Structure formats: C-alpha cells, structure tokens
Amino acid sequence: MTSFQCHWRALSLLISVSFFLRCHGNNDMPVQLNDDVLGLIVFKSDLHDPSSYLASWNEDDVNPCSWQFVQCNPVSGRVSEVSLDGLGLSGKIGRGLEKLQHLMVLSLSHNNLSGTISPSLTLSNTLERLNLSHNALSGLIPTSFVNMSSIKFLDLSQNSFSGPVPDDFFDSCFSLHHLSLAWNMFEGQIPGSISRCSSLNNLDLSNNRFSGNVDFGGIWSLDRLRNLDLSKNTLSGSLPDGISSIHNLKEMLLQGNQFSGPLPNDIGLCLHLNALDLSDNQFSGELPESFGRLNSLTLFKASNNHFTSEFPQWIGKMTSLEYLELSNNQFTGSIPQSIGELTSLTYLSISNNKLVGNIPPSLSSCTRLSVIRLRGNGFNGTIPEGLFGLGLEEIDLSHNGLVGSVPAGSGRLLESLTNLDLSYNLLQGNIPAETGLLSKLRYLNLSWNDLHSQMPPEFGLLQNLTVLDLRNSALYGSVPADICDSGNLAVLQLDGNSLKGSIPDEIGNCTSLYLLSLSHNNLTGSIPKSMSKLNKLKILKLEFNELSGEIPMELGMLQSLLAVNISYNRLTGRLPTGSIFQNLGKSSLEGNLGLCSPLLEGPCKMNVPKPLVLDPNAYNNQMGPQRQRNESSLSSQSHRHRFLSVSAIVAISASFVIVLGVIAVSLLNVSVRRRLTFVDNALESMCSSSSRSGSPATGKLILFDSQSSSEWISNPESLLNKASEIGEGVFGTVYKVPLGSQGRVVAIKKLITSNIIQYPEDFDREVRILGKARHQNLIALKGYYWTPQLQLLVTEYAPNGSLQSKLHERLPSSPPLSWPIRFKILLGTAKGLAHLHHSFRPPIIHYNIKPSNILLDENHNPKISDFGLARLLTKLDRHVMSNRFQSALGYVAPELACQSLRVNEKCDVYGFGVMILELVTGRRPVEYGEDNVLILNDHVRVLLEQGNVLECVDQSMSEYPEDEVLPVLKLAMVCTSQIPSSRPTMAEVVQILQVIKTPVPQRMEVF
Structure with a gap:
C-alpha cells in the first residue's frame, strides 16, 4: 500500500x-x-x-x-x-x-x-x-x-535548521531542563529570554552560526546549570564576573568563538567544575590565580589565545588534572617543578609559547602521562632521562634548543611509543640502537640536529614505521638496504646529509612509499630500475646528488607521481614517457647537461646509434670494401663533399616541409567537410550494437523503477511551465516537476528536437543503457517519454542545485563551500566518472564535464548529470557544436576542440582537471580583464613553478590543509596535460585523491 x-x-x-x-x-x-x-x-x-x-x-x-x-x-x-x-x-x-x-x-x-x-x-x-x-x-x-511551558527535554541537534531563534521562543521555558540546538545553522544572537529557563541543567548551542555578544549576566543567573556548551560559533564579547553564582557548574565549553578580554576572577569558585575549554578564542591577560582552587578540574584547554605573563606557578594545585592544553599562547618563564604533582595527568601540551629553561625532571613523576608536546619554545639543557622511562605514546620536543644525546628508552617506552619528534634541536651523538626496538613506532623525526651518526641498521626492524624524517642531521654512510624491510614505510626523507654510495636496489621493496626524498647528498651511481615497483609513489626528490646514467624508462609506469625533481645530477638520455616526466618544468631538470629536453641547453647524450647522416664513422662502417676504396681515392675533395652533403640535407628538408604543407592543406579541406560528423563517428564507435526488439509504446511515460508504466499522458506539456524551469543546457531545458499523486519530485529534461533518434525502439535502447549507469555519484535516469514531436528524460532531482551556482553564483548571505565539502565533491565526481569509464564496455564518455553538470544533493554529495546524452543524437550539428564549445569554454580538451585526435576518456580527465582548479581557486577557467585574458590552467602552472601556488587558493575558505590542497593542484596539472596519454585514468585519479585524504601525522612535511 x-x-x-x-x-x-x-x-x-x-x-x-x-x-x-x-x-x-x-x-x-x-x-x-x-x-x-x-x-x-x-x-x-x-x-x-x-x-x-x-x-x-x-x-x-x-x-x-x-x-x-x-x-x-x-x-x-x-x-x-x-x-x-x-x-x-x-x-x-x-x-x-x-x-x-x-x-x-x-x-x-x-x-x-x-x-x-x-x-x-x-x-x-x-x-x-x-x-x-x-x-x-x-x-x-x-x-x-x-x-515551552510544559516541555522539559528538547533536542533538535544534528539537523539543518537555520535562521534566528525567535526572541520569544523561551518566554515560558521555566520547566525546561535540557536544551540542545547543536550542529545546525542557526544564526543571529542568542535570545536573552533564555535566562528565563530557571530550571535549565544542560544548555548546548554549539556548532551553529550564532554571533554577537552573549548576555552572560543572564546565563550566570541560571544557578541550576550543570553543562554549558557554546562552542564553535562566532560569539564575541567578554566574560564578566559572576560565574561563581552557578555553584554546581561542571562543564563549560566556549572553544571556537571570538571571545576576548580577561577571564572572570571568580571562576575558581566553581568548585565542581571538571571540564573547561576556552581554546581558539581571543582571551588575553593572565590566568586568574583562583584557578588553583579547581581541585575537581580534569580537563583544561586554553590553547590558541593571547594569554601572557609567566607560566602559572600554582599549576601543581590542580591535582585532578588529566588533560592540560595551553599551546599557542605567549606564556613566559619556566615550567615549575610542582608540575610533577599532577600525578593523574595523561596529556600535556604547552607548545608554541615563550618558555625557557630546562624541562623539569619532576615530569617523570607523572607516571600516567601518555602524550607530551613542548615544541616551539626555548627550552635548553638535556632531555630528562626519566621522561623516556614512562609509558609515553607521543613525545614532541621539537623546535627548541635541547642539547646532549637522544636518551635510550626503557622497556615501558619501547612497548608504547608511536610518535617521536625531536627535530630542530641541537642534539648530538649516535642514534640509540634501542630505537629499532620501538615496536609500535609509526612516526620518527630527528631532522635538523647535529647527530653525526650513521643510520642504525635496526631501523629495518620497525614493522609499523610509516614516516622516517632524518633530514639535515649530519648523517654519513650509505642508505641501508634493509630500510624498507617492514614494507609499511610511506615517507622517507633523508635530504641534506652526507650519505654516499648508490641508491640500493632494495628500494623497490618500499612498496608503500608515496614520498621519497634523497636530495642534497653525495649519492652516486644510477637510479635503480627497481623504483618502478613503487606504484604508490607521488613525490620523488633526487636533486643535488651525483647520480649518473640514463633514467630507467620503467619509471614512466609510475602513474601516481605528482612531483619529481632530478636537477643537478649527471643524468643523461631521454626522459621516460608517460607519468609526469614529460611535463616537468625546467627547475626540475636543470643541472643535468646530458638530459634530452627542449627546456635545457647543452648537448643531449643518448646511448643509441646516431643517424647515418650525422655519424660519418657509422656510415663508413656500413660501406662495402670497394666503396671504401673509392671514397679514399676522393679524400682530396672531402671539403666539397661535406658542403654538398649539407646542401643536400637542406634541400631534402625543404622539400619535405613543402610536401607536408600540401598534405596538411588537403587534409584540412577534408576536415572542413567532415568537421560536423567527427565527434558523432567517434561516439558511434563506442555504441554497442543490439538487435531491435519490439517497439515500445509511444506517448507513454516509461519508468524504469516501476513494475508497470504510468498512465497515458494526454498533455505532457502541462508538466512543464516557465515557473518550474530550473536550467537550460546544450541538450535542452530542465524542469522541476512533482510526478504522480504522491508528489514525488523529479527533474525532467525536455530534449532539443533536432537530430534526436527518430525510431522509438532505438531511443528506448539507448536510454535504457544510460539508465543502467547507477552510482551514488550519478544522477539516476528514471524513465522517459517519447513521441516524434516531444522527448522527455525523467531523472532524480538534486535539491542543492549545481556546483556552478555554489561557486560562481553564490549570494553574499550564503556561506562559501568549505574545503572538506570541496574535497568531497572532487572525490565523488571522480568516482562517478570512473564508474562511467571503467564499468561499461565500450565506456560511457561524458564529453562535457563542468560545474553546471555537477549537481549536489542535500548533503553536498556530487551527482554527475547529462552523461551520455550525445548517444541520443543522430549527429551533432553546427548549432550544438557551437553551443557546446562556447558553454564549455576552458573545459574542452585540446584534442576535442581541434578534432585532431580520437575522442576517448582522457577528454573527461581534462575537464575534471579544470574543475579541480575551479574548486580550489574559486575562479572561472577563463576570465576576461580590461587588458588581458586569464587562462586559469596557465596561471596556476606558472605559480606552481614559482613556488607561490597557494596564493591562488580561494580566499573565501578561512581554513584549508596545505598538505591536501598542494597535491590536489598538482593532480590538476597532470590531468590537464596537453598530451592525452600523459593524463591519468579516472580510476587512478580516485586512488590519488584517496591517498591525499589519508591522514598523516600532522607535523609531517611532505613538500
């Protein structure tokens, strides 16, 4: 029913x-x-x-x-x-x-x-x-x-409610005990009437868009309040005194706002407080001394503020503390020895302040400590031995002035440590052999020290090691052959050392690597062919070594590569075909006088026989004995013969050019006559043949997901009117229509009438092929209506409109797309295209990838529309071709616009690459100024070569991870290569995007 x-x-x-x-x-x-x-x-x-x-x-x-x-x-x-x-x-x-x-x-x-x-x-x-x-x-x-006069518990969290909360909403809320409006899109000020909710125990307004000052005087009057969460809004103003009136307050979460000024002095009178989060605001001044009375406080976070003064000496009085986060402030002075009295402490982060002095040895008394982060201060002295005797999981003491050696870990540390970062210090001495016994270690960074050590062979025993960073640490010796015995290493950075010898052939065992950086060493020998086994490799840096010989052609099979630098070596010969090598810029190749590239000056050295006309010795070696004797008798005329040979070469070359010109003109005339049928022929070659079945009924709406078709439509034009029109494209006009008595909303595309397939059975066959292309990132084709005069396609409706409207037609009141949403759109679109390309034989080519054809559902999941519609046309006439290239300006692959190469899936890859650039930069692919035209593809490529590519990132995104944006831009450059064969497949694009999104330790520097 x-x-x-x-x-x-x-x-x-x-x-x-x-x-x-x-x-x-x-x-x-x-x-x-x-x-x-x-x-x-x-x-x-x-x-x-x-x-x-x-x-x-x-x-x-x-x-x-x-x-x-x-x-x-x-x-x-x-x-x-x-x-x-x-x-x-x-x-x-x-x-x-x-x-x-x-x-x-x-x-x-x-x-x-x-x-x-x-x-x-x-x-x-x-x-x-x-x-x-x-x-x-x-x-x-x-x-x-x-x-509201009867309600006691109200939870509307995790929805998409928007707009302001009415001022009178809380007028009668005296019975309300629990209120949660969290994770919505409410905006405006928090109504002051909320102070009338005198029985309120829990108030959660977090993760919205509330703004303006908060009536904290009214909130402080809610003396029954236990939990207050206003986090992750854009609230501002200061916190006045009076919080002590909330005697039983247990949790106050204010992080992620714009609160400013000093903290209330009486906050230490909230004796039952056990969680206080003030991070990511603009609070200033010093922490009130009354904090020392908060004996029940277990979590205290105040990072990313402007707190000053000396580090609190009373910190040891907060004996219940388990989590202490004070990083990214301006605290001065030293850490007191009393911090050792925090025996319940499990997490300590005081990074990026102005602290000096020694790391107190009393920290070793915090026996429950699992994470310690003290990076970015001015600590000196040695690392306390007792610290490495705890069961720590993460140690980050980087960017300080620590001296001495790296302590050897105790048995507890060897069983627990996962992350160790001691980079940017003044540490010396050998790397302890015990480091190879850290069975759970995933991240090891000892870079930018003065170790003067060899790489311990025990590193090969680290079965879980994912990141190894030893850059600029005065290492000597060779690269250990067993460095990748574990098979899990993803990042290996050994730049700026004094390593010698060759790159071991066993480097091919590093099958999980996606970053290999050996630059600025003294490595010799050739690049091993075994590197071709590194199928996940994305970044390869070998510059400033003494590597020689030719680059193995097998490296051209590394389709995942996004960046390569082989400059300033002694390499010779041709660059590998495929992958990224044919698109490398001059800065990645220079300093190799024997490499063959039009970007480099100097001779090109290849270990292949030279052409006969350029190698007289090879020419003589192939002459018969009689011919050699005749030539020797004419040695006196060698100068004239040399001159004639050059003249002959010039004449032959000129003749060849003329012949090519004649052929080109002839082909051009043929191309003009066949221009309009080129793409049609290419597309028809992809269509699978099928025998005609019984003719389907005409004038009837056919729905694929119903057991029977719907009733005959006597007047289909009544479904379509100007008010319901939501878009227009090359293939027709789109309408939003409620279908059937249930009000099911669908999108209906009214196709252009010219050149549509005129036989109903052919139309039915082609539409059903497209209807089988079901994927979460494709707009589902649900049915069709056909008569000789009217053809309609019924598809699912995407309520959030097109990507085009979100990027380029956004109202000022609408929020910009965040980076996570943009990445979701990229990955989903790539998966949809990969499904079209790789799940059908012959593949379905979209042929017109651009933001207006990427629709978004209510959760911003992308859905590709208009795929395969060219199959419904008998030919692409001049009007359609003209409209297509005008509407897709900047997206059209060079071979498609020029009609000089076979149309295949790589055309879609090119359009996808341009769409990447649009999503990252927020700009159109072609922009016209008063005196110039900006081609986005060329603009980004120049900035990338100059090292300033992040300047082009869309400024409307307040935050974005550089370690994701940068490789995504490089992926766009590979996708928009002028050579189709150099572009990756969409399946490979999906893999690249998934790897880019894979979390890595936040301090890892991959570029």
Whole structure:
C-alpha cells in the first residue's frame, strides 16, 4: 500500500467516524481512542518505512496501545509515548501528530526525516520530552509547534535548521531542563529570554552560526546549570564576573568563538567544575590565580589565545588534572617543578609559547602521562632521562634548543611509543640502537640536529614505521638496504646529509612509499630500475646528488607521481614517457647537461646509434670494401663533399616541409567537410550494437523503477511551465516537476528536437543503457517519454542545485563551500566518472564535464548529470557544436576542440582537471580583464613553478590543509596535460585523491 493510499484511507476512516458520532451523539471513549489511531496512521502516511518497522500500525485497530514503539497511559488508555529512534525512517513530520492530545514523549532521533516543520503544526500541550536529533530537518523553528511551558527535554541537534531563534521562543521555558540546538545553522544572537529557563541543567548551542555578544549576566543567573556548551560559533564579547553564582557548574565549553578580554576572577569558585575549554578564542591577560582552587578540574584547554605573563606557578594545585592544553599562547618563564604533582595527568601540551629553561625532571613523576608536546619554545639543557622511562605514546620536543644525546628508552617506552619528534634541536651523538626496538613506532623525526651518526641498521626492524624524517642531521654512510624491510614505510626523507654510495636496489621493496626524498647528498651511481615497483609513489626528490646514467624508462609506469625533481645530477638520455616526466618544468631538470629536453641547453647524450647522416664513422662502417676504396681515392675533395652533403640535407628538408604543407592543406579541406560528423563517428564507435526488439509504446511515460508504466499522458506539456524551469543546457531545458499523486519530485529534461533518434525502439535502447549507469555519484535516469514531436528524460532531482551556482553564483548571505565539502565533491565526481569509464564496455564518455553538470544533493554529495546524452543524437550539428564549445569554454580538451585526435576518456580527465582548479581557486577557467585574458590552467602552472601556488587558493575558505590542497593542484596539472596519454585514468585519479585524504601525522612535511 502506498503512502498516499494510507493517507486516503486514514482520512476516509476519520470522516466515517465523525459521521457515526454525529448521528449517534456519542462523545465518549471511542472518540478519544480513534483520535490516537487516526493521528498515528496519518503521521505514518507521511513516512517511508523501508524495513517495515511500523507494520503493526493498523488503522482497523480500536486503539494503538499494542502497536510497536507506542506506549499508552494505563489509566486513560491514551497514547503517551511514541519512540521511533534509529529506524531508518524518511519523509516529513506531518500534522497527524496534532491528534495525539495526551502525548508526553515524542522521540524520532537518528532517522532521515527531512523538510521543514509546518508553521501551523502544534504538538500536545502535555508534551514533556521531544527529541528530533540526528535527522535532516531544515528551515525555521516554528514558535508554536511545542509548548515551552510544559516541555522539559528538547533536542533538535544534528539537523539543518537555520535562521534566528525567535526572541520569544523561551518566554515560558521555566520547566525546561535540557536544551540542545547543536550542529545546525542557526544564526543571529542568542535570545536573552533564555535566562528565563530557571530550571535549565544542560544548555548546548554549539556548532551553529550564532554571533554577537552573549548576555552572560543572564546565563550566570541560571544557578541550576550543570553543562554549558557554546562552542564553535562566532560569539564575541567578554566574560564578566559572576560565574561563581552557578555553584554546581561542571562543564563549560566556549572553544571556537571570538571571545576576548580577561577571564572572570571568580571562576575558581566553581568548585565542581571538571571540564573547561576556552581554546581558539581571543582571551588575553593572565590566568586568574583562583584557578588553583579547581581541585575537581580534569580537563583544561586554553590553547590558541593571547594569554601572557609567566607560566602559572600554582599549576601543581590542580591535582585532578588529566588533560592540560595551553599551546599557542605567549606564556613566559619556566615550567615549575610542582608540575610533577599532577600525578593523574595523561596529556600535556604547552607548545608554541615563550618558555625557557630546562624541562623539569619532576615530569617523570607523572607516571600516567601518555602524550607530551613542548615544541616551539626555548627550552635548553638535556632531555630528562626519566621522561623516556614512562609509558609515553607521543613525545614532541621539537623546535627548541635541547642539547646532549637522544636518551635510550626503557622497556615501558619501547612497548608504547608511536610518535617521536625531536627535530630542530641541537642534539648530538649516535642514534640509540634501542630505537629499532620501538615496536609500535609509526612516526620518527630527528631532522635538523647535529647527530653525526650513521643510520642504525635496526631501523629495518620497525614493522609499523610509516614516516622516517632524518633530514639535515649530519648523517654519513650509505642508505641501508634493509630500510624498507617492514614494507609499511610511506615517507622517507633523508635530504641534506652526507650519505654516499648508490641508491640500493632494495628500494623497490618500499612498496608503500608515496614520498621519497634523497636530495642534497653525495649519492652516486644510477637510479635503480627497481623504483618502478613503487606504484604508490607521488613525490620523488633526487636533486643535488651525483647520480649518473640514463633514467630507467620503467619509471614512466609510475602513474601516481605528482612531483619529481632530478636537477643537478649527471643524468643523461631521454626522459621516460608517460607519468609526469614529460611535463616537468625546467627547475626540475636543470643541472643535468646530458638530459634530452627542449627546456635545457647543452648537448643531449643518448646511448643509441646516431643517424647515418650525422655519424660519418657509422656510415663508413656500413660501406662495402670497394666503396671504401673509392671514397679514399676522393679524400682530396672531402671539403666539397661535406658542403654538398649539407646542401643536400637542406634541400631534402625543404622539400619535405613543402610536401607536408600540401598534405596538411588537403587534409584540412577534408576536415572542413567532415568537421560536423567527427565527434558523432567517434561516439558511434563506442555504441554497442543490439538487435531491435519490439517497439515500445509511444506517448507513454516509461519508468524504469516501476513494475508497470504510468498512465497515458494526454498533455505532457502541462508538466512543464516557465515557473518550474530550473536550467537550460546544450541538450535542452530542465524542469522541476512533482510526478504522480504522491508528489514525488523529479527533474525532467525536455530534449532539443533536432537530430534526436527518430525510431522509438532505438531511443528506448539507448536510454535504457544510460539508465543502467547507477552510482551514488550519478544522477539516476528514471524513465522517459517519447513521441516524434516531444522527448522527455525523467531523472532524480538534486535539491542543492549545481556546483556552478555554489561557486560562481553564490549570494553574499550564503556561506562559501568549505574545503572538506570541496574535497568531497572532487572525490565523488571522480568516482562517478570512473564508474562511467571503467564499468561499461565500450565506456560511457561524458564529453562535457563542468560545474553546471555537477549537481549536489542535500548533503553536498556530487551527482554527475547529462552523461551520455550525445548517444541520443543522430549527429551533432553546427548549432550544438557551437553551443557546446562556447558553454564549455576552458573545459574542452585540446584534442576535442581541434578534432585532431580520437575522442576517448582522457577528454573527461581534462575537464575534471579544470574543475579541480575551479574548486580550489574559486575562479572561472577563463576570465576576461580590461587588458588581458586569464587562462586559469596557465596561471596556476606558472605559480606552481614559482613556488607561490597557494596564493591562488580561494580566499573565501578561512581554513584549508596545505598538505591536501598542494597535491590536489598538482593532480590538476597532470590531468590537464596537453598530451592525452600523459593524463591519468579516472580510476587512478580516485586512488590519488584517496591517498591525499589519508591522514598523516600532522607535523609531517611532505613538500
């Protein structure tokens, strides 16, 4: 039974009962019971229940008290609780709930409910608990849908509600104990009326867009408050005194706002406080001394602020502290010995301050410590031996002035340590052999020290080591052959040392490497062929060594490479074909006088026989004895013969050029005559042949996902009107249309009439081929309508519009796309294209990749539209071709625009590369100024070669990870190579993007 039929039956039953009651004058219990039944049935009719959890909800029952997920009051027999949490329900919250006049608990959390809440929806005034969290509800909060005078628990978190919270929303909230509006898109100021919620215990308004000053005076008056979370908004202002009035406050989370000024002096009187997070704000001044009274505080975070003064000497009094984070401030002085009294401490981070002196040995008394981060200060002296005797998981003492040697770890450390960073210090001496026994070590960075040590052979025993960074550490000796015995090493950086000898052939065992950097050493010999086994390698840096010989051609098989630098060696010969080598800039090749590249000056040395006309010796060696004698008798005329030979070469070359010109003109004339049919022929070659089946019915809407087609449409034009038009493209106009009696919203494309396939069976076959291209990142083709005069395609509807509108047509009030969303769009689009290219034989080529053809669903998941529509045309006439190239200016691959090469999947890769640049820079592929034209592809390439590419990143993104943006831009350069064969496949693009997104230790420097 469809939801519409359920709804209709419920309404019919309601009418019947009303008529019966009107006739019999009975207003007793049956009326009340049927109100609950009818209300729930109407509510159910607005839901989609894929797992049939609500199968027991039957409109024929007298009362619903036996229904699953429903509870009734045992005295009145009325429904008092409906709990449908986590059932995978979708649909909307309908007005059927208004019939449940005795409802006390309504819980619909962790479902897929969407849409807005009707402003006229009013729930029961007996409702005490409402939980709509973890859905996809949107729009404004209606002021009247819940009676705030009775509600005690209200959770609307993890939805997409937006707009301001009404000022009068909390006017009658004196019964409210728990309120969560977290993880929505609310904006504006927090209503001051919230101070009227005198019974409030928990207040969570985090992860929204609330702004402006907060009436903390009103919040401080909520003396029953236990938990306050205002984190990750854009709130501002200062915190006044008076917080001590909240005697029982246990948790205050204010991180990620713009609060400023000093902290209230009486904060130390909140004696029950156990979690305080002030990080990522603009607080200043010193930490109040009253903090020393917070004996119950277990978590204290104040990083990324402007706190000054000396490091607090009273820190040892906070004896319950387990997590202390004070990094990125301006604390001065030294760490007191009393810090050793924090025996419960497990996490300590005081990085990037102005602290000096020794690291206190008393830290070794913090026996539960697992993470210690002191980087970016001015600590001197040696590393306390006792510190390496703890069961630490992470040690970061980098960017200080520590001296002495690296301590040998104890048994506890050998079993626990995963990250060790001692870089940028003044450490000396050998690397302890015990380092090879750190069984869990994943990240090791000893770079920029003065170790004067050889690389311990024990490094090959580190089975879990992923990152090894020993740059500029005065290492000598050779690169150990067993460095990759574990097979897990992903980053190996040995730059700037005094390593000698050759690169070992065993480097081919490093199959997990994606960054190999051996530059600025004294390495000799040739580049080993075994490097061709490094299929995951993305960055290869070998510059400033003494490597010689030719580059193995096998390296051209490394399709994942994004950056290579082999400059300033003694390399000779040709560059490998394929991969990135043919696109390397001059800065990556210079200093090798024997390399063959048009970017380099000097001779080209190759170990291959020279052409006969350029190598007289080779020419003589191939002459017969008689010919050699004749030549020797004419030795006196060698100068004249040499002159004639050169003249002959010039004449032959000129003749050859002329012949080529004649051939080119002839081919051009042929090309002009066949220009309009070129792409059509290329596309037709991809279409699989199939025998004609029975002719499908015409004038009928065919839906692929239904067992039977819908009814005949007498007037299909009535579905399409100007008001419902949402877009127009080369292939036709798109409309947003509710289809059928259920109001199912779809997109309908009205195709251009010229050159559409005129046989219904051919049209049906081609559309059904496209309909089988189902993927989460493709717009699903759901059906079609065909007559000789009108052809429609029915597809799913994407509610968030196109990527084009989000990038280039965004209203000032709309937020810009964040980097995580942009990366999601890139990866999803790549997966969709890879599905088209690699899951069909012949492959389906999109042929027109650009942001206007990338649609977004409600969660910004990308869906590719208009794929394969060229299959429906008998030919691409001049109008279509002209419109296509004008609308896709900047996206068209060179071989497609010139029609000089075979059309294949690499055309889509080129368009995808341009789209990468648009997403990262926020600019159009071609921009016209008053005096110049900016080609985005060329612009980014120049900045990349100059090392300033991050200057072109879209400034509307307030934050973005450089270690993701930079390789993504380099990937775009490879995708937009002028040579189609140099571009990766879309399957390889997906792999590259997934590796780029793979988390790596945050301090790793890959470029």
